Amino acid sequence: MESMTMNRDRISKAGKVYVVMGNEAADLDSMASAVLYGYLKSKVDPDPSHLYIPFAPIPKEDFKLRTEAVYLFKEAGMGQEALVFQGEIDLSQLHREGRLSLILMDHNKLGKEYTAYEGAVEEIIDHHKDEGSYPQARLRKIELVGSTCTLVAEEYFRQAPELITRREAVLLLGTILLDTVNLDPKAGRVTPKDAEIAEKLKSKVPLDSNTLFETLQREKFNVSDLSTADLLRKDYKEYAAGKIRYGMSTVLISLDAWKKKDPRLQQELERYRKTRKLDLLVVMIAYTEPKFQRELVLVAESEKLASSLVNYLNSKGTQLVSIGFPGGYTQGNAEYSRKKLQPLVQEFLTSNVG
Ligand SMILES: [Mn+2]
Known part of the structure; x- marks a missing residue:
């Protein structure tokens, strides 16, 4: 007005x-x-x-x-x-x-x-x-x-x-x-x-x-006008575990569709992580196509940190299986929402790295 x-x-x-x-x-x-x-x-x-x-x-x-x-x-x-x-x-x-x-x-x-x-x-x-x-x-x-x-x-x-x-x-x-x-x-x-x-x-x-x-x-749910950085911050929370800083985003578009929408997805994810000064960015993907599914992308400073986190989460039943994208996984157990996953990430980072 x-x-x-x-x-x-x-x-x-x-x-x-x-x-x-x-x-x-x-x-x-x-x-x-x-x-x-x-x-x-x-x-x-x-x-x-x-x-x-x-x-x-x-x-x-x-x-x-x-x-x-x-x-x-x-x-x-x-x-x-x-x-x-x-x-x-x-x-x-x-x-x-x-x-x-x-x-x-x-x-x-x-x-x-x-x-x-x-x-x-x-x-x-x-x-x-x-x-x-x-x-x-x-x-x-x-x-x-x-x-x-x-x-x-x-x-x-x-x-x-x-x-x-x-x-x-x-x-x-x-x-x-x-x-x-x-x-x-x-x-x-x-x-x-x-x-x-x-x-x-x-x-x-x-x-x-x-x-x-x-x-x-x-x-x-129409995110066609949003950039990768906008998508990431639409539903984003930041946390700390000792000296480790990490962020978690929930994004409602399949990794496949996202890659098509943004051919520079991998670089943009890394850029978002660096801009926010995060050691780890956890991107939780949820979409219905035709049934409800989840995917996870881990963008980490240290490859070792990411892979031990995956092992830890899988020991808790998330059923993460690597797919053809760096740090990308299908999440076999779709019940792990951010509300359930974040405490596990926190637990892992606190006990293993902190
Ligand atoms: Mn209201």
Whole structure:
């Protein structure tokens, strides 16, 4: 909506700045609800000195990794400029000046980085379990529905239904459909309120809702626009075991398809490892083709470290079998997700190298 320079100007002129903050995962629900609730508030707040800024606590360049968000924002006629990102707004300065207020969206407890601003929390709209924080907040709308966007849409219908144009309706409905698996009771996510709100939104969306859901679902896994480095950091975590630094990425594309997409895959993997100063990069590949399968790529400084890790993991039942790519393996036992594999990697690195 507005450029950064304009934002800076508006922030310096504002009396009070309401930062409408999505959660640290910055998923679609979190970003869409921040943008839309911020917009609603800016329209219904009678005080012109109040400024509402939708904020996603991730670096700006990470927005494109949320491919379903990229798609839905575009479908709604918006882009990443609807949000302000990490590093683009100085919360501590606003706080020192006594001008900061926070509205928490899609979470009800501040992330570690933001605990200094606990006293500034004024409103919470969320659908996670209530942790009981910030009892001073003027509004604590915390309900275990399928999507925060359901609660935001409810506020639009209650306070200013005339503000729901195609843009708002597409963003709200698309997010609710994705979060509730197309309102399917079998998925166990949808509540009567989600269904009721979605029904009301459908009349304002000139798209078939099943098609909208299917497109969103597909876009979530559409990584064709992402580079190898983007794919690696899309779902990435870093760990340490003694002096050893290692990272683990989960990538949802088969090694075969990835090699075709990026002919320089091997060099790019090595470059990613070096850039992050890792001794070891563990890439977990998962895809369904036609049945669910896993592959593993180990990118290591030391070949010896990689091969003894493979032996160790196989002694635990992963069934890794080398394939025609350096450090690449099929993982016969697909039950070893990152959640299960990471503790084993940690155990191995701690006891054998540390
Ligand atoms: Mn959510």
